[in-house]
Amino acid sequence: MPAIIEKLSSWLGAAVSTPSRPPLWVRIPDDRVDEPLPGGTLRPRHDYFEVRVARAHLAKRREWFTQYVPLVLAAADLSYDGQSVAVPSIIGPNMLREISADAPLSSVLAGTRIAGPIPYAGGGLTQTVVLYRLDMGNVLTPLMDVLEKGSKSLDFAGGLAPYTAMAKVLLGGLEALTGGTAPLLAVRDAQPVAEAGYWALIDGADGAPDVEELRVRNRELWTGDGPVRDVDYVLCGVSACDQQQIDVSRLPFFRQWQAVLSEAARSATPAIWSSAKVNMASLLAMVRTSPDLTIPHATALIDDWIEHLVGMHRDAVRVSSLAPARPGDDPRTAALDAVRSKALSVLEL
Known part of the structure; x- marks a missing residue:
């Protein structure tokens, strides 16, 4: 103490x-x-x-x-x-x-x-x-x-x-x-x-x-x-x-949830989607063990967020099919893709 x-x-x-x-x-x-x-x-x-x-x-x-x-x-x-x-x-x-x-x-x-x-x-x-x-x-x-x-x-x-x-x-x-x-x-x-x-x-x-x-x-x-x-x-x-009185947006893990959502919105490629799922798994562990949530609330929140994540991924895939992808247009995107690929390769060791 x-x-x-x-x-x-x-x-x-x-x-x-x-x-x-x-x-x-x-x-x-x-x-x-x-x-x-x-x-x-x-x-x-x-x-x-x-x-x-x-x-x-x-x-x-x-x-x-x-x-x-x-x-x-x-x-x-x-x-x-x-x-x-x-x-x-x-x-x-x-x-x-x-x-x-x-x-x-x-x-x-x-x-x-x-x-x-x-x-x-x-x-x-x-x-x-x-x-x-x-x-x-x-x-x-x-x-x-x-x-x-x-x-x-x-x-x-x-x-x-x-x-x-x-x-x-x-x-x-x-x-x-x-x-x-x-x-x-x-x-x-x-x-x-x-x-x-x-x-x-x-x-x-x-x-x-x-x-x-x-x-x-x-x-x-x-x-x-x-x-x-x-x-x-x-x-x-x-x-x-x-549980509706709990402002989840003020809890420490909420920023990571926003980062996962941002990644899911760009997850048309398998590499980005795999990265989003890895980060989501880490986030779910934080939610499960959070002292700020009850067990029923954590379970309901996880179910809701998984459904939301999958929906974001489906939207990203649909949007990507509207026009041919043009990789390399943005150097920053290419650099992020390279870092992501390297991180995912470590998971396969």
């Missing part, structure tokens, strides 16, 4: 150990949710999933002349490409500005994605949720803006190296922003089996709602006949995702 990821996990652990109030961490049963999240028990290498903060709420945002803003630090610890990684996300005052600074009842409708969509690789899922209440007069707004935007930029698609670089910047900013401030509420929950559903982190002090009456309505925590207003809370959700 990269050192920065170990440091981030350690920082999260320290934050969880110092909350100023006793927390309650409650799983809301699906029969008490108006729109249950899809997924059930997640299947390793078969399901994509995501983790979101559905809503954060501060019961009191003003005391005398001091106005407070909520800051939620949420993280998901998961397995990616054979390594354990911590994916953090920050939800702060920018969310308030999106629904106006004078939002009623001190609520912040977030729906902010913490992690995903990403294949569930197995090994369970650990959720960390930390709620801060920061003095608005002491918040470094430019730093907060950078941290919120930076957390949204954390992405595994380009590999672990750029991810760890961004995580290092994020951790440094968090330490500067929250140094010396104890969180209101914090929890770190390791689930041996990842399941879809809603979890709520609630102030467990006197006046806490009866957990047996808690339910989720319109991605908000309710009890009795109305939403919870008198206590601080953070509502999180884990759900399965459809």
